[in-house]
Amino acid sequence: MRQPVLARKLISAGATAALIIGxxxxxxxxxxxxxxxxxxxxxxxxxxxxxxxxxxxxxxxxxxxxxxxxxxxxxxxxxxxxxxxxxxxxxxxxxxxxxxxxxxxxxxxxxxxxxxxxxxxxxxxxxxxxxxxxxxxxxxxxxxxxxxxxxxxxxxxxxxxxxxxxxxxxxxxxxxxxxxxxxxxxxxxxxxxxxxxxxxxxxxxxxxxxxxxxxxxxxxxxxxxxxxxxxxxxxxxxxxxxxxxxxxxxxxxxxxxxxxxxxxxxxxxxxxxxxxxxWAPLAGTDGLIPNLTVWPLSDLAFRQAISLGVNRTAIGAASGLPPATSVTGLPMPAYESQVSPALKGKDFTQDVAGAKAKLEGDGFTMGSDGYYAKDGKRAEFSISFPGAYTDIAARVQVMVSQLKDIGIKLNIDTVAVNDINNLTATGKFQSTQGYPVNSAPRAFSYYNDTINPNLYYPIGKATPTFQNIERYQNPQLAELFKQYPLATTDDQRQTIINQIQQIFVDDLPWIPMFYWGSxxxxxxxxxxxxxxxxxxxxxxxxxxxxxxxxxxxx
Missing domain, CATH: 3.40.190.10 (Periplasmic binding protein-like II)
Incomplete structure (x- = not known):
């Protein structure tokens, strides 16, 4: 995930426009x-x-x-x-x-x-x-x-x-x-x-x-x-x-x-x-971060098709990273003890036929150009990231090919290192890779930083803490995040985390693809x-x- 401008997950700390040699x-x-x-x-x-x-x-x-x-x-x-x-x-x-x-x-x-x-x-x-x-x-x-x-x-x-x-x-x-x-x-x-x-x-x-x-x-x-x-x-x-x-x-x-x-x-x-x-000790989960106000990424079935269609092993391998496994999005096996009993052992699997069936069931039809379309609009979106980040570029190239195989067109939009955080903070992007926050090593923090609806900001207004950049809204989830601080025991907190995990799995507000390290x-x-x-x-x-x-x- 991307850290705020001052550090690096997607934003690396610091750099000059020319390579400094000697x-x-x-x-x-x-x-x-x-x-x-x-x-x-x-x-x-x-x-x-x-x-x-x-x-x-x-x-x-x-x-x-x-x-x-x-x-x-x-x-x-x-x-x-x-x-x-x-x-x-x-x-x-x-x-x-x-x-x-x-x-x-x-x-x-x-x-x-x-x-x-x-x-x-x-x-x-x-x-x-x-x-x-x-x-x-x-x-x-x-x-x-x-x-x-x-x-x-x-x-x-x-x-x-x-x-x-x-x-x-x-x-x-x-x-x-x-x-x-x-x-x-x-x-x-x-x-x-x-x-x-x-x-x-x-x-x-x-x-x-x-x-x-x-x-x-x-x-x-x-x-x-x-x-x-x-x-x-x-x-x-x-x-x-x-x-x-x-x-x-x-x-x-x-x-x-x-x-x-x-x-x-x-x-x-x-x-x-x-x-x-x-050494790159496990530090978090990364993947495709959609702008949920932009079609077709605002369509749940479309996001589910992406998740089904990609080969996470190949995407992660493009930059030497392990594939995300648990559908909860939590890094495994470090957070195994915090996974909801109902979701233990439930992992992501690639299913190209299932991805196409998901799109077709949602009203998409295959066009002569090899891409699906719905209501006259092609299944197409762009991904924005700094061109200087060769690790991200390598992973995105694999995604372009894999999504084409399921009839979705992914366009690459490279930007300057210094521009990416402002674009994602204000919602002026269609998708990106890497979250601009450095989540604490706690299960609650991962979800709080990425999907807390109480941190929603409308497009054009910058989120000051770079949280929930996909602009996810869900009243039930918003209430759970309000309840969590009021819990007084570990069991109560875990019960709430279990419910948050289930909503994450059901709504797929962003799509985990690989684990990253420091x-x-x-x-x-x-x-x-x-x-x-x-x-x-x-x-x-x-x-x-x-x-x-x-x-x-x-």
Whole structure:
């Protein structure tokens, strides 16, 4: 799935219009490891327009190049809690060292770390947290992370209390993931939706060293509250235009770390050096996201025909991903325990004849051109995605062929990386691949982000949190989403999830096709301590949590 402009599922963090070869991508002598000394790692990212803006809430900025698909806002600005998308449930206390819910899950009290300072040396306090969440409330356009409305207060310098109108524990990951900004800088910045933040002041382990249109250099923050980094003391982020550019940099050794899909990784990357590593832990489900206000995708039978007609194994294999199996859309086997008893073992199967029968039963007839039509209109729609994303392009090409086999014409509409999220947020698309939200590793979150009718926005009005971009409406489902926060036991919550799953299966508001992972690619030539399948402590994509765990090779 696609993350909001600041990170990547479909939207990869960051990139320049031209492939950057050598230049800042090449490691300097100071980047090389030495005994007892810290090192600088070169990180391959993606961006169409690398501008000197580090505002963590705006799209298409330099900050976006550093935004981690693993849940971290970056290396300069930090969240209250680092949400663990790999070792699910083992979230890491960060600016908040502890927290507890009370008042029927309407009150969240967080206890902050002490001794934290901003990179300019000024103290970090609860006032900064209150100020940050006040900005998100006052300027909804900044709230891409879906932080629910609340009253935020600070009884003392180290405590922050969130008070919600409704029980909100199910939205914990949204609440605590917001990047925290400094009151003393941002209170005089003017309109935060237009503030470039060219010289960011954060609490993170790194601060801005230098900027160019091709790359960003971060250096260790000497004021960092966990101690100035001594292993990885620098990170040079280099922008490439597409997956292939990032892959070339990683294969050639010009980059040490990346978070990109690599086609045929064993042959292309892993075989080139014993130091090369690639791990993509299961992170979610993806597929065809229709605009439900557009015919023929608004026709349930048409969507069901697509689901029956495609070969999910072939689509996923086009980019090295496993096919989606469960009709619930939940990633399997990780979420097996949360599947409704009525839907356990019910998997997607390809049935080309059944797909055609579904169309014909809905009034479609085959035309002389080999495509079905109804009421004089051909069974045809387009799919929009950034042309730079070669992994998506490969999957879509397979879909074009498979849908043609069942009499449906799929047209490809490639757009710029920086354009896709605005198109899907405003509903100005027919279909896409990848959801522009980074769902928390919870069953409720997957459904809440993608099909909650209470998050419906009409065409032309942008959904501020990129949720329910297909514009799905269903009164019964809307009520279930309202009931879920009121549940007081796990059994009650699971009963509601079971009903949500059944509606998802019956209405098929979007069509799951494959499971995706958090792509992590790295070289162990300079540093060790990387997360892996054998040591899955956090997501392997570029992020602060991992950077702080790395130690130079002796």
């Amino acid at each position: 230049l800042a991508a090449c490691s300097s002598n100071s980047d090389k490891p030495s005994s007892g000394a810290g090192v600088t790692l070169v990180v391959a990212g993606q961006s169409d327009n690398l501008t000197q803006s580090f505002n963590p809430y705006l799209p298409n900025t330099a900050q976006g190049l550093m935004f981690s698909p693993g849940g971290s806002p970056g290396f300069i600005y930090e969240p209250l809690v680092q949400i663990n998308t790999v070792d699910i449930g083992k979230d890491i206390p960060w600016l908040a060292k502890s927290w507890e819910w009370s008042n029927g899950n309407k009150t969240l009290t967080t206890h902050l770390q002490t001794g934290v300072t901003w990179s300019d040396g000024k103290p970090f306090t609860s006032a900064d947290v209150v100020f940050t969440y006040g900005l998100l409330k006052q300027y909804p356009a900044l709230n891409a992370g879906g932080v629910p409305n609340s009253t935020v207060t600070a009884p003392d310098d180290n405590t922050v209390v969130f008070t919600f109108d409704q029980p909100s524990q199910q939205l914990f990951t949204n609440i605590v993931s917001a990047p925290i900004v400094s009151q003393h800088v941002w209170s005089t910045a003017g309109d935060p939706t237009k503030y470039p933040d060219a010289n960011p002041v954060g609490t993170g382990a790194y601060e801005l060293g230098s900027y160019s249109p091709q790359s960003i250099l971060l250096k260790a923050n000497p004021h960092y509250w966990q101690g100035a980094p001594k292993g990885v003391t620098g990170l040079r982020f280099v922008a490439y235009k597409d997956n292939q550019g990032q892959t070339n940099a990683l294969v050639s050794g010009q980059a040490d770390w990346g978070g990109t899909y690599i086609a045929d990784a064993e042959k292309t990357y892993l075989s080139k050096s014993k130091d090369n590593h690639y 792509y992590g690619n790295w070289s162990s030539a300079k540093v060790t301590g990387w997360p892996s399948q054998d040591n899955p402590y956090f997501s392997p994509v570029p992020n602060e949590v991992v950077a702080l765990r790395l130690t130079p090779v002796k």
